[in-house]
Amino acid sequence: MAWRMVIEMVSGLGIGFGIGLGLDALFGTMPIFMVLFTMLGFAAGVKVMLRSAKEMNEDRAAEQAETLSVADEEDDRRD
Numbered sequence: 001m002a003w004r005m006v007i008e009m010v011s012g013l014g015i016g017f018g019i020g021l022g023l024d025a026l027f028g029t030m031p032i033f034m035v036l037f038t039m040l041g042f043a044a045g046v047k048v049m050l051r052s053a054k055e056m057n058e059d060r061a062a063e064q065a066e067t068l069s070v071a072d073e074e075d076d077r078r079d
Helices: 002-027 030-078
Strands: none
């Protein structure tokens, strides 16, 4: 899961950098769009990472709830 988050961040930065570099080459404004889209790529990467972390936490909470309910059922059967 950690690698997934790293890849999401790097891909967001890479895509933003590539788009910005392409626009700068097209319009002849070298650093403006590259910096802007790199920052936007960073923001998108962080947003995707936070969404992934939220999904992992929800999955973990569901697994813990399931484990607790199974343990409670086993305790009830023993009584």
